[in-house]
Amino acid sequence: MTGLWRFFVEHQSEIVGATLEHVELVLYAMAAAIAIGVPMGMLIVQRPTLRSLALGIAGIFQTIPSLALFGFLIPIPFIGGIGKRTAIVALTLYALLPILRNTYVGLTEIDPAVLESAEAMGMTRAQILFRVRFPLGLAVILAGVRTATIITIGVATIAAAIGAGGLGTFIFRGVALVNNSLLLAGAIPAALLAILADFLLGRLERRRRVS
Amino acid sequence: MTIPVPNTIEFRWVSWRAGGPASKEILADVSFAVPKGKTLVLLGRSGSGKTSALKLINGMLWPSSGQVWVEGRATREWDAIRLRRGIGYVIQEAGLFPHFTVAENVGLLPRLENWSSAKIAARVSEMLELVGLEPGEFAQRRPRELSGGQRQRVGVARALAADPPILLMDEPFGALDPVTRAELQREFGALARRLQKTIVFVTHDVREALLLASRIILLEKGRVVGDAAPEEFLQLQHPEVLAFTAGLGVNGGAR
Numbered sequence: 242m243t244g245l246w247r248f249f250v251e252h253q254s255e256i257v258g259a260t261l262e263h264v265e266l267v268l269y270a271m272a273a274a275i276a277i278g279v280p281m282g283m284l285i286v287q288r289p290t291l292r293s294l295a296l297g298i299a300g301i302f303q304t305i306p307s308l309a310l311f312g313f314l315i316p317i318p319f320i321g322g323i324g325k326r327t328a329i330v331a332l333t334l335y336a337l338l339p340i341l342r343n344t345y346v347g348l349t350e351i352d353p354a355v356l357e358s359a360e361a362m363g364m365t366r367a368q369i370l371f372r373v374r375f376p377l378g379l380a381v382i383l384a385g386v387r388t389a390t391i392i393t394i395g396v397a398t399i400a401a402a403i404g405a406g407g408l409g410t411f412i413f414r415g416v417a418l419v420n421n422s423l424l425l426a427g428a429i430p431a432a433l434l435a436i437l438a439d440f441l442l443g444r445l446e447r448r449r450r451v452s
Numbered sequence: 453m454t455i456p457v458p459n460t461i462e463f464r465w466v467s468w469r470a471g472g473p474a475s476k477e478i479l480a481d482v483s484f485a486v487p488k489g490k491t492l493v494l495l496g497r498s499g500s501g502k503t504s505a506l507k508l509i510n511g512m513l514w515p516s517s518g519q520v521w522v523e524g525r526a527t528r529e530w531d532a533i534r535l536r537r538g539i540g541y542v543i544q545e546a547g548l549f550p551h552f553t554v555a556e557n558v559g560l561l562p563r564l565e566n567w568s569s570a571k572i573a574a575r576v577s578e579m580l581e582l583v584g585l586e587p588g589e590f591a592q593r594r595p596r597e598l599s600g601g602q603r604q605r606v607g608v609a610r611a612l613a614a615d616p617p618i619l620l621m622d623e624p625f626g627a628l629d630p631v632t633r634a635e636l637q638r639e640f641g642a643l644a645r646r647l648q649k650t651i652v653f654v655t656h657d658v659r660e661a662l663l664l665a666s667r668i669i670l671l672e673k674g675r676v677v678g679d680a681a682p683e684e685f686l687q688l689q690h691p692e693v694l695a696f697t698a699g700l701g702v703n704g705g706a707r
Binding site (some may be wrong): 352358359360368 | 510535537541544545546548560561
């Protein structure tokens, strides 16, 4: 235990650097996934014919083993290659399903009496979407963001395999050298990040809950 | 010779079925008219088609055959949004927006119609007072902080906020306890007479119908089986009418 502590102190700046790199990957991926997933969720509420297609495609990305997904992207022009950009694309695809699905569920599972009133009052579909469905579904959407963030923090450790850096660098090195201190230098900060994200986003979500 | 009052709402041989032409008719060949300022009560059991009839008026449903006329135009010719904005709508449990305060609920339609905020605030207070809620005490509350009866009052205030000429009410007092229900029925009856709105009111409670109606239409399986003013309604001999009136005492009192 003291050995581990000493290792952490000695490699402090590298661990902090890798953690920041990790956070950067996660933030970019989450921003992209939210920017794609939430509007797409809104779209499939208005256009039910697109629903199974969109959810199906987002679901397929989730079934691809994460290491394989990173690998598949490398040869693709523009988005592929070695490094951060490819990793962010892969993480975005991974985070898409929970956000898209929760956006759809949050916007549709609303008290039918409330939707009936809104329609009967003469609200347009857009007004119902932005003034009724969205505020009432926000807690569920945020729950999707929280799930996606926690998944992304974990999966982002694999990004090191394609040279994107982050906490995975320690983990891969630790596995290769059978060195537990190295492994934990990657695993512990990643776990703490996940716990922190869960706590903060959970608080935000509870504040948006309307009973 | 009295001058005929124009009909605000008219059903002309209206049929409605939920699915294709082969599906069962929910409403079959229904005709009636509601003159301006009168209250029509659609009475019937669950599944008699009364709620569907209501939704045909504000364009939530369209007739499969026949026509529904509102203020001199068939509903199909109306822009649905404009049609609905001129028709207040109150349902059971009120359907208030849980994320809005009472004031925001009542003021929503005026806000969508771009009224000035001063005018909206004044209108909200006026409406809350009209339905017997002290604005200072209730305006900033959320629906979940209200009793069932208070929510229903807010529902009525919201429906009246943009001053629509027509009011549709779908069993608005159905979920309330008997004492609160009687209280709201009495107050609403007085309010309706004072405001001179054209009202279509759906209920399965024959006493409520007798209390509020200028005219009662009894629906059975989508067909009109009774159509009379309240005082004549009790004299009708159709078996479904008798089924509804059987529970009433001689003087229309206790069940």
